[in-house]
Amino acid sequence: MELIALCLIINSLCVASRLAVKPQMETSANTEAIGWNSWNTFKTNFNQSTIEDTASTLVSTGLARAGYNYVVLDEGWQALTRDSHGRQQPNATKFPSGISYLADYVHRLGLKLGIYSDAGIYDCGFYPGSYGFEEVDADTYATWGVDYLKYDNCGGFYANTVSPQERFLTMSYALKNTGRDIFYSLCQWGNQFPWFWADQFSDSYRMSGDIKSSFNSDSSGVCKTAYCLNTGYAGVSVLTMIRKMREISAFQAPGSWADMDMLEIGTGTMTEFEERTHFSFWAALKSPLIIGADITKISSTSLAILLNKEVIAISQDDAGIAPTFLPNISVEGSVQVWAGPLSSQNSKCVILALNYGNNSTDITIPWGQIPTLQNFKSAQLKIRDVWAEQNLKTTGMEIKLLNVSSHQTKLLVLSAIQR
Numbered sequence: 001m002e003l004i005a006l007c008l009i010i011n012s013l014c015v016a017s018r019l020a021v022k023p024q025m026e027t028s029a030n031t032e033a034i035g036w037n038s039w040n041t042f043k044t045n046f047n048q049s050t051i052e053d054t055a056s057t058l059v060s061t062g063l064a065r066a067g068y069n070y071v072v073l074d075e076g077w078q079a080l081t082r083d084s085h086g087r088q089q090p091n092a093t094k095f096p097s098g099i100s101y102l103a104d105y106v107h108r109l110g111l112k113l114g115i116y117s118d119a120g121i122y123d124c125g126f127y128p129g130s131y132g133f134e135e136v137d138a139d140t141y142a143t144w145g146v147d148y149l150k151y152d153n154c155g156g157f158y159a160n161t162v163s164p165q166e167r168f169l170t171m172s173y174a175l176k177n178t179g180r181d182i183f184y185s186l187c188q189w190g191n192q193f194p195w196f197w198a199d200q201f202s203d204s205y206r207m208s209g210d211i212k213s214s215f216n217s218d219s220s221g222v223c224k225t226a227y228c229l230n231t232g233y234a235g236v237s238v239l240t241m242i243r244k245m246r247e248i249s250a251f252q253a254p255g256s257w258a259d260m261d262m263l264e265i266g267t268g269t270m271t272e273f274e275e276r277t278h279f280s281f282w283a284a285l286k287s288p289l290i291i292g293a294d295i296t297k298i299s300s301t302s303l304a305i306l307l308n309k310e311v312i313a314i315s316q317d318d319a320g321i322a323p324t325f326l327p328n329i330s331v332e333g334s335v336q337v338w339a340g341p342l343s344s345q346n347s348k349c350v351i352l353a354l355n356y357g358n359n360s361t362d363i364t365i366p367w368g369q370i371p372t373l374q375n376f377k378s379a380q381l382k383i384r385d386v387w388a389e390q391n392l393k394t395t396g397m398e399i400k401l402l403n404v405s406s407h408q409t410k411l412l413v414l415s416a417i418q419r
């Protein structure tokens with residue numbers, strides 16, 4: 001019995017993640033990063049020049065330097081059939097120079113290449129999935145120089161009784177066996193509650209159906225909590241994605257990140273306050289930061305949001321802990337306050353105060369209600385209003401935020417003052 005238990009432990013250590021010490025977008029050498037994914041803007045209509053242009057724009061805009069260093073080809077890169085050796089192959093019209101050419105291209109720019117496949121016989125668009133071909137496909141990706149795999153589950157419906165966990169695990173072993181560090185990102189839309197098991201063999205996992213480019217309007221069939229599953233093709237608004245994280249944020253941990261799906265910043269559907277709210281929550285809640293917009297056409301306002309160094313620092317904080325929702329100082333339907341610990345340098349805590357009602361409002365946050373802060377006197381803390389780029393005055397036992405606009409988030413970082 002003991003031997004079996006030991007084997008199981010060793011096995012799980014072998015497949016556990018080594019790559020994702022921080023949510024995807026890290027700039028330091030020992031972690032992996034994320035930048036951009038083709039799906040939200042281009043669907044399957046992208047090609048070699050789309051990827052070349054995006055990669056060079058990541059560099060020229062400063063996004064790469066800020067940490068966005070993966071370029072991920074979502075569904076649509078593949079040919080409809082495998083080659084005569086059973087290998088997946090790129091669509092030759094769209095990718096005439098092949099995938100290893102693209103990997104070299106992005107590597108020369110200091111970036112990394114991501115690719116997409118599916119744990120079923122087919123993927124969502126009936127391109128060949130990897131079910132039954134895991135070893136072959138993992139080897140193919142490694143040979144091409146791929147650094148990241150987004151692994152979907154559309155075709156899982158055709159894999160009969162083999163559970164998603166078993167199919168995802170098979171690919172995890174196949175990736176490890178290649179000897180190449182390939183970030184493993186699961187896409188199973190939160191079905192079967194991956195926050196309970198995905199840490200065993202992946203670096204990140206989607207916690208919900210697809211995001212919709214809208215601040216607060218969901219598609220039909222979307223439900224609000226993490227344990228209520230969407231039906232049909234989910235179009236989950238930014239606000240609902242944040243709502244679902246109330247149940248999941250406590251599971252965020254280095255090596256296993258709940259992925260709130262791609263950022264819709266720069267897609268032209270949100271106000272500046274809404275885009276800042278979107279970025280604040282994705283960063284603070286430790287979601288991967290994956291740009292979904294066409295960055296060759298992005299506005300300077302949206303670009304500045306994505307480049308905000310202080311917000312990125314919150315995402316990449318050493319503690320890797322996500323804030324929790326604080327119901328006692330929130331007002332359902334109008335104000336939500338979240339807070340959680342930070343540990344980089346002197347930063348102690350991040351607070352998000354979102355006005356999601358229709359009118360401006362004041363928000364009062366008593367110190368005593370913030371876990372981890374009860375023992376600090378206000379004089380010992382510096383309060384940084386991140387988006388306003390200024391320090392706030394402390395007033396007695398509470399923080400008072402005046403006139404917070406509709407859909408605005410006040411993002412505060414509290415640091416201990418060095419004496």
Ligand code: GAL
Nearest residue numbers: 039074075124125152187210
């Ligand atoms: C969905 C996935 C999307 C995108 C799409 C491709 O299952 O959630 O992010 O990858 O498949 O068809």
